[in-house]
Each structure stands twice: as structure tokens, then as C-alpha cells.
Amino acid sequence: xxxxxxxxxxxxxxxxxxxxxxxxxxxxxxxxxxxxxxxxxxxxxxxxxxxxxxxxxxxxxxxxxxxxxxxxxxxxxxxxxxxxxxxxxxxxxxxxxxxxxxxxxxxxxxxxxxxxxxxxxxxxxxxxxxxxxxxxxxxxxxxxxxxxxxxxxxxxxxxxxxxxxxxxxxxxxxxxxxxxxxxxxxxxxxxxxxxxxxxxxxxxxxxxxxxxxxxxxxxxxxxxxxxxxxx
Amino acid sequence: xxxxxxxxxxxxxxxxxxxxxxxxxxxxxxxxxxxxxxxxxxxxxxxxxxxxxxxxxxxxxxxxxxxxxxxxxxxxxxxxxxxx
Numbered sequence: 001x002x003x004x005x006x007x008x009x010x011x012x013x014x015x016x017x018x019x020x021x022x023x024x025x026x027x028x029x030x031x032x033x034x035x036x037x038x039x040x041x042x043x044x045x046x047x048x049x050x051x052x053x054x055x056x057x058x059x060x061x062x063x064x065x066x067x068x069x070x071x072x073x074x075x076x077x078x079x080x081x082x083x084x085x086x087x088x089x090x091x092x093x094x095x096x097x098x099x100x101x102x103x104x105x106x107x108x109x110x111x112x113x114x115x116x117x118x119x120x121x122x123x124x125x126x127x128x129x130x131x132x133x134x135x136x137x138x139x140x141x142x143x144x145x146x147x148x149x150x151x152x153x154x155x156x157x158x159x160x161x162x163x164x165x166x167x168x169x170x171x172x173x174x175x176x177x178x179x180x181x182x183x184x185x186x187x188x189x190x191x192x193x194x195x196x197x198x199x200x201x202x203x204x205x206x207x208x209x210x211x212x213x214x215x216x217x218x219x220x221x222x223x224x225x226x227x228x229x230x231x
Numbered sequence: 232x233x234x235x236x237x238x239x240x241x242x243x244x245x246x247x248x249x250x251x252x253x254x255x256x257x258x259x260x261x262x263x264x265x266x267x268x269x270x271x272x273x274x275x276x277x278x279x280x281x282x283x284x285x286x287x288x289x290x291x292x293x294x295x296x297x298x299x300x301x302x303x304x305x306x307x308x309x310x311x312x313x314x315x
Contacts, residue, residue, distance in 0.1 A: 058300055093302075105249065
């Protein structure tokens, strides 16, 4: 399974993703600079975390107009797998690849710590190797992760099972105390209706090896690999 | 002609504005008890070259495509010299 990891000015999780994909999971993975106009031959595009363009205007708002994004959007429209993590998720929201938008965290602070998320839909390319209801321990690191979508959009997303992860407590219960950033309905990750674009705020690449205390994130990359590429 | 055009971007009323809430709280702490609500947005000032008749629609196009996120924000365009 070939992966392409997009590098924006200000990306800072690109190498972590590459490390997990290439060295932990032994998959061919390459970097693609934001100024490129065409993706290499690939099965999955990763939009990594970081602070593309300094988060100026809004997180993801400027990256969304990077030259490479045009081909990423085309790739997605043709059914290619696209996975945005943290800032990558924000870029996908700004690009319209995923529904909704991000607001600043409700307490106005940058948060960097482990959270628990519950798998809400295990029948997707990103979650095929985890169980529905399974609780994953994965770190977050963001200031703008307060997910929002209007009520009618949320209804539509529920109808098509597009909510992938919710912030929960250790026992898997959706609680306001377990919601780190104020996201509507504790939403931590979503997908598009077609089921080929995914975004989440927690960083699975930071929880993919025992030495990093949690390996729960690795199963998500393994799920993508198990699909063998969708085209 | 050169003109000054201002785009004001504000969080939509139904969208939580943590920054505005924190500022309101700080104002009350400072003794400004009369503040019941505060919303914090952005002011984007553009110097534009173009036909007077087009300035507003061009700035609105910029705001729609890029300067504001329609899911969470709304905007108003003020063209300097145009009657309010």
C-alpha cells in the first residue's frame, strides 16, 4: 500500500507519519511538497498535523489553496483514500472534503495530552481493524479542535454513519468532562459520505509503538493498509 | 481607482465564541459589569484597485471563498466612501 504524505510549510507531524508507515508498518511512503501540482502514484494521501502557514486566518484556510490540494481533491473525488490528522483534518474541512468546521477550544487553551475516543463505526477503511465501541487512547495536541456542524448536517452525518470517533471517559462513556475541546456531541473524527475521506483530531501516529505508551493508533493505519488501496 | 475596503468577519450568533466569552469575563472582572456579551471577530482591511461598482462584489467574493468560513462565520463588507 503506497502512501503519500503532504508537507506544508509548518507541518510538524509529517515525519512521525512517515516513521510509522515506513519503519513500523513497512509500507512504501513518500513526502509530497505542497508546491507540487500532481500526486505521485499512491493509494492513500496523508495530510499530517502541524501548523500549516502558521494557522493564519484560520487553521487550514491557506493550506487549502496550496497547489497540491487541487490534485488531492481530484484524487478524493475519484475515490482515493485521504486521511487528515489534526491540522490535516482542519485542511480537509476547509477544502470541503469533510463536513463541518473547527472553532477554537472552548477553554481557549492549547491542549496536549492523552484522550480516550470510542469507535463509533468500525465498518470503514480507517476502522476495519478495531471494534465498534472499542476505546482507544490517543494523544491530542491542538488549540482549534472544537468541532462544529449545524444540526441538519449532523443529522445527515448520523444517517450515513459518518461520525467515526467520540471523546469518552476511560470506560467509554460520552461525558462532557471527557470532551477536551467542546466539540459538538463529543465528535473527535468523521468521514465523508462516500467513505474514502477521513479526519480526526487525535494523533494515531503518536500512539503506534509500545515505547510511546499506547499502540492504539496503529490499528487505524493497519486498517487502511488492509484495504489494499481503494482504486 | 484605489479604494479602502474593509471586511468584518464575525462568528455566527449560534456558534460558541470562546474568545469573546473570555474577553467578556475579563471585562467584568475589571469592573465593567454592564457587559453582558462580547463577540470577537476579525477586521480585514484591503486596499484595492478597481472600478468602484465592482469593489463590493469582488470583496464579497473574497470573503465567500476564503476570508470567512461560512459554516462558523458571517461577514460584512464596508466600502470606504460608499453610503452606509
